[in-house]
Structures are given as C-alpha cells and as structure tokens.
Amino acid sequence: MGGNINYMKIFISEKLNNLAKSCTFPLYAVGGCVRDALAGLKSSGDVDICAPVSAEAFVAAAEKAGAKINAVYKNTGTVKLSFGEEGYEFASFRSDSYVRGVHTPVNTFFTDDIMLDARRRDFKCNAVYYDIKAENIVDPLGGIEDIRAARISTVAEAEKVFGEDGLRLMRLARQAAQLNFTPTDECLDGAKSNARLAADVAPERIYAELDEILHADLRYGLKYAQYRGLKILDETRVLDVILPELTDGRGMKQNEKFHLYDVLEHSLRAVKYSDPSVRLASLLHDVGKPVRMRADGNYHSHESESARVAADICARFKVPKKTSAEVVTLCALHMYDLRCDARESKVRRFIVDNLAVFDKLLLVKQADYSGCRDDLSEAPAVTKFKAIYADMVRENVPLTCAALHVRGDELIAAGVEKRNVGDILHMLLHECVTHNICNERKALIKRALSINASGIHMNKQSFN
Known part of the structure; x- marks a missing residue:
C-alpha cells in the first residue's frame, strides 16, 4: 500500500530533506515518527531513517551532504549522525535472526527488500515507511490500516x-x-x-x-x-x-469498608490517580502487604515491609540511587496518621523531620486514598497535613536546623559538647515548631546547655 501524503513533510527537517534529495537511493523515515504523523499525534522529533544500501554507502552520501558521522556499526548496518543539534539513526535494510527471547539478534542479513526489513520489526504500525524524496508512503504490511483502527x-x-x-x-x-x-x-x-x-x-x-x-x-x-x-x-x-512481589497481591482481599479492590488492583489504581512524580512509589507502596499476610495473617506494619521490598526491587532494576532512596522513604511513611488521630505537635515534628519528601508524601497519600474506592476528593490526612503546614509557614517557625537562629559552632563556643550538637539542634527545631521555645539565639543557647547538661539524646523519629 502506498500513496502521496504531503503533510508527512512536517517532521522532515530541511537538512534531512536535502540529504534525501542528494542520495542516489531512496531514503526512508520509518517507525514512530511516521506512525505518529499518520495518527495525528504530536511528533517527539525523533526520526529514524533507513535505506536499501550498506552503512558505508550511506556514510559517503551523508558526509557529502554535510552530516557529522558520530558512530558506525557495520555488523548491524547502523549509523549515528547529526546536522548540528539534529541527531538521526540510520539502519540498512536487513533481516535478523534471534536466539529465543534474547534482545540482540545473533545474525543479521542485509537486503534491498523492504518487505524483509518490515518483517524484522515488531508491530505493523511501526513498519510504515515514508520515502522522503518521493514524498510517498510505502506500507508493506498494512500498518496504515492498524493506525487508522488504533490497533496493534x-x-x-x-x-x-x-x-x-x-x-x-x-x-x-x-x-x-x-x-x-x-x-x-x-x-x-x-x-x-x-x-x-x-x-x-x-x-x-x-x-x-x-x-x-x-x-x-x-x-x-x-x-x-x-x-x-x-x-x-x-x-x-x-x-x-x-514484579512477582507486586502480583502476589492479586486476589488478596482487603477491608471492604475502605477498599473496593484487591491489593494488586489497588496498587495499579494508585498509579492511575497519582502525580507523575510519585508513580513508582505509588506502584510499590503496598508491596509489603502479601509478605505480612503470609507471615501474620494481617497487614499490620506493612509499610516497613513495603520499604524493604521496594529497596530490593529498586536494586534489582538498578534504579538511580536518589530515586530509589526516595521511593523507599515514601513507602515507609505512607501510612503515618492515616486515621488522622495524631496530635498536631507530633505532625509538626513529622513534617520537619521529613521535609525533603513532604510534598511527595502528600501525593502518595492522595494516590493511596483515591486508589481505594476511585474517590478523587482530597484525602482527609492530606487536608490535615496541608493545614498544619500552612499554619507553620504563617507562624514563620523554622522548618530546618539551618533556619534556627543559632549555629552549631555557637553552641560549641557556649559549652555544648561537640558530639551532641547535631542531636541538640534537631531537638531545638522540634521545640520551636511546637512552640515550646522561641527561635531566639539566647533562648536557644540556654535550652541547648540545659539539654547538654541533662544528657538527653533525642530520637529523631519521636513522632512514632
């Protein structure tokens, strides 16, 4: 199937168009860029190109047209090239053979047959070609019909x-x-x-x-x-x-007073309703429930188990360390004050102790709440936490140790033992946010000396 389709030129840059016109062989755009244009979707700007010639023949034509050749892989007939900031990947027409399940082909056979090249791809909607010079669509496998039917x-x-x-x-x-x-x-x-x-x-x-x-x-x-x-x-x-740890929750029932879905479906729906910034945490927030159910017959303290399992999953997938640490923390904290019965003083301490993830924690809590019964109204715990945080901001209480009106070196100079400074600063922060003490230098030093003399060592997780 073929035909003229002028609007396909929308995603073909002038430099790529000039390259195609200078070639003695047809140069095709293929894959997602063609599919998206035919589907009326906004192009990502990535354009893959191919032709029934060798990598060496293409490189000669591309260099003559002013392209910079960044890499050539002769075994697969692949060339990476650029025109300034425009980057492209070229592939010679080929047919591949695989060992079952292995992503990389074990043998590659070059060809000038577009049908064979199309057959090496995955889905018909990705096997539609656009002849840039001729401004013509070539559709060896009927991919256009699939695109029109929104079918794979x-x-x-x-x-x-x-x-x-x-x-x-x-x-x-x-x-x-x-x-x-x-x-x-x-x-x-x-x-x-x-x-x-x-x-x-x-x-x-x-x-x-x-x-x-x-x-x-x-x-x-x-x-x-x-x-x-x-x-x-x-x-x-x-x-x-x-993710076998996640699908262990398939068919695992939950309290019908709060949940419409089993553990797995709830997790999927949490992702459905979650902010993009917390999708992985939303997916894994209850991944510890199957472990707890098998061990104890209930879901008590599943959040700590979820954090442990999430850490294992992130390590297995080689998730970036920063993302992994954040996901683990969000899983561990997502149940805090679920019933909204924690005292305000505890919530204030919780907020400053977890300020780095506070905004995202509210997003996970909301996703968790909405995923229970498809309820898009604001979660009660989120409403409570937002109100308390707004009060803290309005009161201008210090939210971090750096915002205290005393520094660690000043405490040491006043007589606080150096080894206690970090803990004492954190305790002063807790007392400031709960209005037990004003954020004033003399008062802070006096209180710090009192703590130091008493030998009190604060527990940074005292909200539990």
Missing part, C-alpha cells in the same frame, strides 16, 4: 515476534498505553504465552520500559495511559515475571 498487531505470527525478543513484551504495553491503541487478541495471546521471556531481558532495560509505562500519559497527554499500560502487563502476565 505483530508483523508476523505473534508467537514468533515475541519469542524472538522478550523486550517486545514491554514495548507492547508501553506503545498500547502511550498511543491508546488496542492490541489484537492474537497479539495478547502471543505475549502471554511468551511472558516468561521477560526474565531474560536485562533488568535495567525492563526498568527503562516500565518507567515509560508509568509516565505513558505524558507522551501524548492521554489520561490514565499509565494505568492502561500496567493492565496490559497484568493481562499478559508479564507483570508476574518482572
């Missing part, structure tokens, strides 16, 4: 396509979510029967795809796209392979 089907038998590359299992969920395309039954069945192959993919590659699924709504602005992606991982049972 595989370029060959689904069993074969997913059996070749386990990462395609994740790509299916991600692209279905981002595009709001529906996979065909054959596609889903093929993914499900090959779900175990996700275990053969490097964990960091799995996490990269999972992270995109968790933020799928941001790609094209499609509401709840992240939830759709997770549900496809659940339906195909790929989720069982990549």
Whole structure:
C-alpha cells in the first residue's frame, strides 16, 4: 500500500530533506515518527531513517551532504549522525535472526527488500515507511490500516515476534498505553504465552520500559495511559515475571469498608490517580502487604515491609540511587496518621523531620486514598497535613536546623559538647515548631546547655 501524503513533510527537517534529495537511493523515515504523523499525534522529533544500501554507502552520501558521522556499526548496518543539534539513526535494510527471547539478534542479513526489513520489526504500525524524496508512503504490511483502527498487531505470527525478543513484551504495553491503541487478541495471546521471556531481558532495560509505562500519559497527554499500560502487563502476565512481589497481591482481599479492590488492583489504581512524580512509589507502596499476610495473617506494619521490598526491587532494576532512596522513604511513611488521630505537635515534628519528601508524601497519600474506592476528593490526612503546614509557614517557625537562629559552632563556643550538637539542634527545631521555645539565639543557647547538661539524646523519629 502506498500513496502521496504531503503533510508527512512536517517532521522532515530541511537538512534531512536535502540529504534525501542528494542520495542516489531512496531514503526512508520509518517507525514512530511516521506512525505518529499518520495518527495525528504530536511528533517527539525523533526520526529514524533507513535505506536499501550498506552503512558505508550511506556514510559517503551523508558526509557529502554535510552530516557529522558520530558512530558506525557495520555488523548491524547502523549509523549515528547529526546536522548540528539534529541527531538521526540510520539502519540498512536487513533481516535478523534471534536466539529465543534474547534482545540482540545473533545474525543479521542485509537486503534491498523492504518487505524483509518490515518483517524484522515488531508491530505493523511501526513498519510504515515514508520515502522522503518521493514524498510517498510505502506500507508493506498494512500498518496504515492498524493506525487508522488504533490497533496493534505483530508483523508476523505473534508467537514468533515475541519469542524472538522478550523486550517486545514491554514495548507492547508501553506503545498500547502511550498511543491508546488496542492490541489484537492474537497479539495478547502471543505475549502471554511468551511472558516468561521477560526474565531474560536485562533488568535495567525492563526498568527503562516500565518507567515509560508509568509516565505513558505524558507522551501524548492521554489520561490514565499509565494505568492502561500496567493492565496490559497484568493481562499478559508479564507483570508476574518482572514484579512477582507486586502480583502476589492479586486476589488478596482487603477491608471492604475502605477498599473496593484487591491489593494488586489497588496498587495499579494508585498509579492511575497519582502525580507523575510519585508513580513508582505509588506502584510499590503496598508491596509489603502479601509478605505480612503470609507471615501474620494481617497487614499490620506493612509499610516497613513495603520499604524493604521496594529497596530490593529498586536494586534489582538498578534504579538511580536518589530515586530509589526516595521511593523507599515514601513507602515507609505512607501510612503515618492515616486515621488522622495524631496530635498536631507530633505532625509538626513529622513534617520537619521529613521535609525533603513532604510534598511527595502528600501525593502518595492522595494516590493511596483515591486508589481505594476511585474517590478523587482530597484525602482527609492530606487536608490535615496541608493545614498544619500552612499554619507553620504563617507562624514563620523554622522548618530546618539551618533556619534556627543559632549555629552549631555557637553552641560549641557556649559549652555544648561537640558530639551532641547535631542531636541538640534537631531537638531545638522540634521545640520551636511546637512552640515550646522561641527561635531566639539566647533562648536557644540556654535550652541547648540545659539539654547538654541533662544528657538527653533525642530520637529523631519521636513522632512514632
């Protein structure tokens, strides 16, 4: 299937267009950029290009057109090039063969047959080509029909396509979510029967795809796209392979007074309603519940278990350390004052002790609340915490030790033991935010000397 489609030039830059016109062979744009244009979606700006020539032949043409060649991979016929800030990846037409489930092909055969090149891809919607010079669409496998139907089907038998590359299992969920395309039954069945192959993919590659699924709504602005992606991982049972700790909660009932869903579905719905900045924490906030249920027959103190399990998951996926630490902390704290019965003085101390994650903790609490019964009203605990924090700001109480009107060196000069300074500063902060003492230098030094003399050592988690 082919045809003229002038608006495809929208995402073809002048420099790329000039390169195509200078080539003695047809140069095609392919993949997501073509799919998105045909679907009427905003292009990400990434344009993959290909042609029925060798990498060496393409490099010669590209250099003649003024491109900078950044890398050449002759084994796969891949070239990375740029025109200033414009970057592109070129691939020679090829056909690949795989060892079952392994992401990297074991053999690559170069060809001038566009049908063979299309067959090496994953989904038909990604196998539509745009001949830049001829301004013509080439559709070897009927991908345009899939795009028009908002459908995902595989370029060959689904069993074969997913059996070749386990990462395609994740790509299916991600692209279905981002595009709001529906996979065909054959596609889903093929993914499900090959779900175990996700275990053969490097964990960091799995996490990269999972992270995109968790933020799928941001790609094209499609509401709840992240939830759709997770549900496809659940339906195909790929989720069982990549996050067995999470899917242990499937079918695990919760208190019907507060919950409409089992532990797994609640976690997925928490992601559905969560702010993009706390999606991973929202996904894992209750991951300790199955452990506690098996051990004790209840969910008591599941938040500490969730933090432990979340740390293991983040380590396995090689999540960046800063993100991992934040997720673990949010999981550990998400249950604090759930019933809104903590005294205000305790909440004030809790806020300053966890100021670094306070805003995100409120977002996780809200996601947790909304995921229980699909209630989008503000969570009572969030309302309470916001009001107390607003009062603290209005009262101009110090929120950090740095905001105290005394420094550590001043305490040492006044006679406070150096080894006690950190703890005493923190205790002074607690007393200031609860109005037990004014944030005034003389009063702070006097109180610090009293604490030092008494030998009191504060517990920074005294809100528990």
